[in-house]
Amino acid sequence: MKTRTQRGVALVMVLLIVAMATTIAAFMAQQQGFWQRAVENGRDRAQARRIAEAGIDWARAVLADDRSVNDFDHGKEMWAMQLPAIPVEGGEVQGTIYDQQGLFNLNNLVRNGKVSTVDLARVQRLLTALGLPQEIGGALVDWMDTDSEVSENGAEDEYYLNLAKPYRCANRPLSDIGELAWVKGFDASIIKRLQPFVSVLPESNTAVNVNFAPPEVLMAILPGLTLQDARQQATQIKSNPFKTTAEFLQKLPKSAKQDSTMNISVSSQYFMVTGYATQGDGASAVHALLHRSGMWATQARKSLQ
Ligand SMILES: [Ca+2]
Ligand SMILES: [Ca+2]
Numbered sequence: 585m586k587t588r589t590q591r592g593v594a595l596v597m598v599l600l601i602v603a604m605a606t607t608i609a610a611f612m613a614q615q616q617g618f619w620q621r622a623v624e625n626g627r628d629r630a631q632a633r634r635i636a637e638a639g640i641d642w643a644r645a646v647l648a649d650d651r652s653v654n655d656f657d658h659g660k661e662m663w664a665m666q667l668p669a670i671p672v673e674g675g676e677v678q679g680t681i682y683d684q685q686g687l688f689n690l691n692n693l694v695r696n697g698k699v700s701t702v703d704l705a706r707v708q709r710l711l712t713a714l715g716l717p718q719e720i721g722g723a724l725v726d727w728m729d730t731d732s733e734v735s736e737n738g739a740e741d742e743y744y745l746n747l748a749k750p751y752r753c754a755n756r757p758l759s760d761i762g763e764l765a766w767v768k769g770f771d772a773s774i775i776k777r778l779q780p781f782v783s784v785l786p787e788s789n790t791a792v793n794v795n796f797a798p799p800e801v802l803m804a805i806l807p808g809l810t811l812q813d814a815r816q817q818a819t820q821i822k823s824n825p826f827k828t829t830a831e832f833l834q835k836l837p838k839s840a841k842q843d844s845t846m847n848i849s850v851s852s853q854y855f856m857v858t859g860y861a862t863q864g865d866g867a868s869a870v871h872a873l874l875h876r877s878g879m880w881a882t883q884a885r886k887s888l889q
Contacts, residue, residue: 628674628866633888635672636870639679639859640883643872646681647855648879656850657683658795658825675862684854684873686796687783688804690724691757692847695788697730702845710804713811714777720769727767730755739768758784760885783854785873786884791849794832795825805848806840813837826850853877854884 646663658664669678688710692703704725708718722737732740732753741753744766751766761784764770781800792805799814806814817837826832829848836842859870869889874881 625865628864629868630866631863632675632861632866632868633870635675635677635861635863636859636868639677639861640857640870640872640874640886642679643681643855643857643859643874644881647874647876647881651876651879654827656795656825656827657793657852658850659683659822660825669860672861674864675866677859677861679857679859682856682858683793683796683852684783684785684856685790685793685849685852686798686801687781688792688801689783689785689787689790690761691728691785691788692790693721693725693788694728694757699725699729699735700788702843705807706804709807710781710800711778713800713803714781716774716777717769720767720774723768723770724764727754728757737769743768757786757788760784785854786875789847790854791847793849793852794829795821795850796852797821805843805846806836807843809837809840813839855881 643663650657650661650663663681664683666680667678669676688706690707693700693707695703704721707721707724711718711721719737722735723739725735726738726740729735732755734740734742739753744751744753754763754766758764761775761779761782763784764775764778765772781798792801794802797805797818799811799818802814802817803809803811809817820835821832827850829850832848832850833842853876855874855876857870857872857874859872861868871887871889872883873885875884
């Protein structure tokens with residue numbers, strides 16, 4: 585027969601085992617909850633991504649439709665409208681198309697591996713208009729040209745290989761605006777200031793679509809144009825966009841000097857498309873650079889988040 589003490593110990597053991605079993609069960613239930621939520625989140629995110637990517641196909645269709653209507657592009661056209669998010673089952677989706685040719689294409693600066701001096705002068709005018717140092721234009725030329733000869737205010741391998749964390753000069757066109765952070769003289773605040781006015785397109789002789797050009801870009805392509813005239817011009821264009829470049833040239837303010845090498849247009853081939861979608865707890869953003877040739881646009885670059 586068990587003593588009273590033995591019975592007491594046994595009871596404590598039972599209570600301990602029950603307590604442990606309860607803790608383990610609670611822990612397992614919690615883990616299962618985490619796992620289930622992780623699966624659900626993964627599923628929501630995958631769905632959101634598929635919907636956001638479908639936004640790119642929507643943009644291609646919209647841009648093709650636009651080209652079937654006319655051969656000029658401006659901010660009052662349907663494709664350029666910013667639409668609010670549209671509800672879809674389980675979430676919402678938003679797609680926006682941004683013109684890229686009202687901006688100055690930095691890759692125009694170097695053509696076939698050599699500096700385009702007229703474009704360097706344009707970049708320097710743009711930098712001045714933005715209150716940035718002109719000198720960084722020289723470093724950008726060297727970063728992109730294929731030779732290793734140091735230009736005025738430039739920098740080649742010798743400079744970059746002597747940095748605390750050395751790397752080589754790219755000697756090729758830019759692939760992305762973020763790449764500027766590697767170039768001598770550029771930093772985050774300069775890139776932030778420059779970004780709304782420049783693009784990085786996979787070609788080196790693209791026209792500026794004057795219908796989308798901000799005053800600072802108009803100043804860059806039209807020597808002598810004052811900031812006041814450029815602002816007035818950009819405001820007028822916004823409400824009365826041009827259908828031909830001839831019309832634009834006719835209405836140029838007196839302060840602007842016409843440049844025979846100026847490459848302008850009233851239409852665009854490059855567009856940045858952003859697709860954003862939510863599904864349950866998941867969200868996804870897609871950015872794609874589209875190149876429209878004829879009616880159809882192909883994807884030149886894409887990033888997913
Ligand atoms: Ca159009
Ligand atoms: Ca170089």
